[in-house]
Amino acid sequence: MRSAYKFVAGNSRIAPAGIVLAVVLELALRGALGGWAAPCYLGILLLTLAAATLEPVQ
Amino acid sequence: MHAWVAAGTTFLASAVECVEAATIVLAVGYTAGWRTALSAAAWAIVLLVGLAALLGPALVLWVPLRVLQAVIGVFLALFGYTWLRKAIWRYSGRKAMRDEQAAFEATIAQLREQERKFAFATAFNGVLLEGLEVSVVVITFSAARAGTFLWAAAGALAAAAIVACTAALLRHPFSRVPENAMGFIVGVMLLSFGTYWSAEGLGLRWWAGEFTLVWIVAAYLFTAMLLVGAWRRPARA
Numbered sequence: 001m002r003s004a005y006k007f008v009a010g011n012s013r014i015a016p017a018g019i020v021l022a023v024v025l026e027l028a029l030r031g032a033l034g035g036w037a038a039p040c041y042l043g044i045l046l047l048t049l050a051a052a053t054l055e056p057v058q
Numbered sequence: 059m060h061a062w063v064a065a066g067t068t069f070l071a072s073a074v075e076c077v078e079a080a081t082i083v084l085a086v087g088y089t090a091g092w093r094t095a096l097s098a099a100a101w102a103i104v105l106l107v108g109l110a111a112l113l114g115p116a117l118v119l120w121v122p123l124r125v126l127q128a129v130i131g132v133f134l135a136l137f138g139y140t141w142l143r144k145a146i147w148r149y150s151g152r153k154a155m156r157d158e159q160a161a162f163e164a165t166i167a168q169l170r171e172q173e174r175k176f177a178f179a180t181a182f183n184g185v186l187l188e189g190l191e192v193s194v195v196v197i198t199f200s201a202a203r204a205g206t207f208l209w210a211a212a213g214a215l216a217a218a219a220i221v222a223c224t225a226a227l228l229r230h231p232f233s234r235v236p237e238n239a240m241g242f243i244v245g246v247m248l249l250s251f252g253t254y255w256s257a258e259g260l261g262l263r264w265w266a267g268e269f270t271l272v273w274i275v276a277a278y279l280f281t282a283m284l285l286v287g288a289w290r291r292p293a294r295a
Contacts, residue, residue, distance in 0.1 A: 007190070007191070008133065008136055008137070009139070009140065010136075010139065010143065010144070012143065015135075015136060015139035015140070015143075016136065019132055019135055019256075023132075023256070023260065026257075026262060027260065030261075030262070035263075035265070037262050037263075038262040038263060038264050038270075039265075041257050041260075041262055042253055042257075042274060042277060045135065045249075045253050046277060046278070046281050048139070049139065049143070049249070049278070049281060049282070049285070050281065050285055052139055052143050053143050053147065053285050053289060055143075057153050
């Protein structure tokens with residue numbers, strides 16, 4: 001289980017959490033965001049990348 | 059555009075993983091004999107090709123495209139984060155650059171301490187694990203967009219063939235291949251495709267259609283370069 005997690009997510013906790021957050025926010029706020037939904041989705045994933053690089057080096 | 063980009067991405071991803079697998083096979087070849095090393099590598103390759111050939115078309119046939127795009131996009135994004143994060147750490151000096159010569163020497167030292175029967179397992183596991191990620195990437199590319207399977211598989215197999223032939227000729231680890239830079243590019247591409255497809259799977263609409271992929275690649279590339287600069291450690295005096 002642990003090695004499968006390492007294989008898929010590289011032992012990062014922030015990357016999967018960021019993706020889940022982006023998906024949930026998009027599903028919840030899609031109507032309100034309108035045409036901005038896709039750029040906001042990209043923005044959250046870009047911030048996730050920055051946050052994931054702050055995790056301890058493995 | 060997707061077919062060519064898919065072939066290019068799988069070519070680069072496969073080249074990086076094959077270079078690492080070749081280092082392990084060469085180390086096993088020099089310590090336990092070429093027959094053990096090559097037979098272990100061949101069994102692992104048969105398993106990987108079988109997996110890609112079975113799962114790729116099966117997914118397209120049985121799973122709805124929208125669901126596939128969302129799930130595959132998320133998987134590709136996760137792989138992309140792993141590759142790109144490692145590349146950012148390496149280029150900012152927080153993690154040592156991958157050195158095939160050092161990896162080769164470490165594997166040889168490890169094999170000399172172990173019994174001979176572990177040599178086959180080392181080569182088999184090395185090729186299988188390095189190749190598994192490439193197989194998953196080929197499967198996901200082919201499942202997310204119809205008609206991409208052959209292009210994605212061709213890119214991966216071409217890189218594998220080039221690395222295998224060169225390894226057979228040189229019989230030395232590839233210390234001059236710019237695999238750190240290749241890993242950086244693969245990370246950007248996987249993350250970009252993952253973002254694009256997962257958004258499409260969720261039903262989001264991109265402003266510029268397929269052309270948005272170029273902007274997504276540029277956004278990740280720019281952000282990754284900014285992060286390399288931001289996290290770079292000052293040189294020691």
